[in-house]
Amino acid sequence: MGDFHAEMTEGYGFDGPTIGLGRPFVDPAAPVTDVEVRIPLGLLNRHGLIAGATGTGKTKTLQLLAEQIAAAGTPVFAADMKGDLAGIGAPGEANDRVTARNTELAHAWTPGAASVELLSLSGDTGVPLRATVASFGPILLSKVLSLNETQESSLALVFRYCDDRKLPLLELEDLRTVLAYLAGPGKDELEMLGGLSKATVGVIQRKVTELEADGGDAFFGEPELDLRDLLRTTPGGRGVISVLHLVDVAARPALFSTFLMWVLAELFETLPEVGDPDKPTLVFFLDEAHLLFADATKAFRDSVAQTVRLIRSKGVGVFFVTQLPTDLPDEVLAQLGHRVQHAVRAFTPKDAKALRQVVQTYPVTDHYALDETLQSLGVGEALVTALNPRGVPTPVCATRIYPPASRMGPLTPEERAAMIALSSLRPRYAMPVDRESAMEILTAKLNDDREREEAAREAARPAPRREPARRPKSDDDLLGGIGDLVNSRVAQQVTREVVRGLFGLLKRRR
Ligand SMILES: Nc1ncnc2c1ncn2[C@@H]1O[C@H](COP(=O)(O)OP(=O)(O)O)[C@@H](O)[C@H]1O
Numbered sequence: 001m002g003d004f005h006a007e008m009t010e011g012y013g014f015d016g017p018t019i020g021l022g023r024p025f026v027d028p029a030a031p032v033t034d035v036e037v038r039i040p041l042g043l044l045n046r047h048g049l050i051a052g053a054t055g056t057g058k059t060k061t062l063q064l065l066a067e068q069i070a071a072a073g074t075p076v077f078a079a080d081m082k083g084d085l086a087g088i089g090a091p092g093e094a095n096d097r098v099t100a101r102n103t104e105l106a107h108a109w110t111p112g113a114a115s116v117e118l119l120s121l122s123g124d125t126g127v128p129l130r131a132t133v134a135s136f137g138p139i140l141l142s143k144v145l146s147l148n149e150t151q152e153s154s155l156a157l158v159f160r161y162c163d164d165r166k167l168p169l170l171e172l173e174d175l176r177t178v179l180a181y182l183a184g185p186g187k188d189e190l191e192m193l194g195g196l197s198k199a200t201v202g203v204i205q206r207k208v209t210e211l212e213a214d215g216g217d218a219f220f221g222e223p224e225l226d227l228r229d230l231l232r233t234t235p236g237g238r239g240v241i242s243v244l245h246l247v248d249v250a251a252r253p254a255l256f257s258t259f260l261m262w263v264l265a266e267l268f269e270t271l272p273e274v275g276d277p278d279k280p281t282l283v284f285f286l287d288e289a290h291l292l293f294a295d296a297t298k299a300f301r302d303s304v305a306q307t308v309r310l311i312r313s314k315g316v317g318v319f320f321v322t323q324l325p326t327d328l329p330d331e332v333l334a335q336l337g338h339r340v341q342h343a344v345r346a347f348t349p350k351d352a353k354a355l356r357q358v359v360q361t362y363p364v365t366d367h368y369a370l371d372e373t374l375q376s377l378g379v380g381e382a383l384v385t386a387l388n389p390r391g392v393p394t395p396v397c398a399t400r401i402y403p404p405a406s407r408m409g410p411l412t413p414e415e416r417a418a419m420i421a422l423s424s425l426r427p428r429y430a431m432p433v434d435r436e437s438a439m440e441i442l443t444a445k446l447n448d449d450r451e452r453e454e455a456a457r458e459a460a461r462p463a464p465r466r467e468p469a470r471r472p473k474s475d476d477d478l479l480g481g482i483g484d485l486v487n488s489r490v491a492q493q494v495t496r497e498v499v500r501g502l503f504g505l506l507k508r509r510r
């Protein structure tokens with residue numbers, strides 16, 4: 001066995017700004033207090049994984065990283081699944097356990113709070129975030145609606161159709177109206193689209209209605225989140241931490257997890273290339289990441305993997321937080337340079353298999369029997385390997401993690417309300433805006449059609465003729481007519497010209 005202390009000193013002794021995690025140990029009773037296990041700030045865009053069984057300390061590790069990243073001047077976006085992360089906006093408490101841990105780790109700890117912006121999808125527990133259906137795109141929306149691959153490609157055709165016909169898809173009712181149109185009065189157009197069956201349109205229509213009934217309509221629409229609002233720093237130069245409260249939509253995991261992917265895709269599109277920066281532009285934490293991939297289609301998994309790969313060059317670091325690394329697709333896992341693996345529980349044969357897989361992803365080490373170490377780690381301890389400033393993995397070590405400087409618990413409802421009331425984003429996002437979109441346009445078109453039909457019937461009647469009849473339109477005229485009508489109505493609107501589905505976005509850039 002090599003000399004653990006010397007190896008740690010060498011492996012973690014690099015220069016430059018870093019994020020400190022804690023102290024390495026082989027013997028749990030004797031952590032090495034003159035070595036700090038840490039991650040270089042400039043390499044956070046090489047992405048990371050925080051994994052471990054429930055209650056092992058993942059969210060606190062996330063909090064510890066996030067508060068230091070923000071203190072270094074980089075904004076952070078984090079999903080708060082259980083409501084306990086918002087405590088990052090309040091100072092921590094020096095209770096006995098915290099003090100004992102700081103003492104044994106020789107860690108200079110002072111309580112501190114980060115600048116936090118509280119966001120939510122429902123609008124009840126934070127500034128409401130919204131996205132339009134069009135910018136969400138067919139792949140992410142298919143995930144939300146739990147569509148299969150056939151239905152997903154049908155939905156993509158419907159998006160293309162709306163794009164061609166300049167029918168803005170802003171809210172869910174727009175999509176529902178278009179689907180109803182294609183299944184009914186517009187069925188000739190449906191046939192022209194090819195590969196789109198009436199039955200499939202019916203299924204999608206039903207699922208959209210369900211999602212609306214479930215409250216999904218609250219967050220589709222405008223004003224859409226301006227991604228620059230996630231990239232703010234305080235006048236003092238600290239990064240703002242945007243905490244997205246998801247407790248109130250917990251029953252809709254597909255909705256919020258895809259929303260997070262949408263944010264990433266938008267960031268990718270919005271941000272300039274920065275190569276390898278001194279510090280990241282933004283670090284994004286995705287808690288309960290397994291929800292993102294449960295029952296995901298291949299197209300969805302592929303687009304996540306691609307987004308994660310490409311967003312690195314925009315200076316964005318993504319940290320996935322989940323129970324087991326095997327919750328993530330291999331293509332995603334392979335891109336995560338920093339790993340903080342908390343304890344793994346292996347009760348069932350399936351667990352044991354997962355544990356073996358976890359062990360295989362670590363570099364070899366003389367100091368640990370990794371499968372045993374992983375099962376014996378205590379709360380707030382993890383097996384760590386990160387990338388050093390040269391991009392080479394640091395030595396694997398069991399690490400006792402520092403307590404966060406901020407509060408390890410939720411905000412009170414009063415604290416939360418006060419924070420929301422003070423938000424500078426609230427005035428811009430609080431009220432939804434409803435401008436003319438596919439629903440209004442199609443409804444107007446159907447009314448026009450009805451009038452035209454009536455006029456035609458009138459004209460066909462022999463006498464008495466009151467005024468010159470409008471020429472009855474042939475089917476071809478009608479089809480062309482929709483385009484004309486819609487074009488003229490939409491011409492003045494500032495609409496997104498292209499349906500920027502995530503997939504389309506990534507295809508364009510390849
Ligand atoms: N670094 C740490 N320092 C001190 N206590 C910790 C630390 N990490 C976790 N804990 C304790 O463990 C509890 C559970 O941690 P948490 O992060 O919520 O677990 P998980 O997210 O994995 O379910 C915390 O409430 C806290 O009491």
Ligand SMILES: [Mg+2]
Pocket residue numbers: 058059060082
């Ligand atoms: Mg947690």
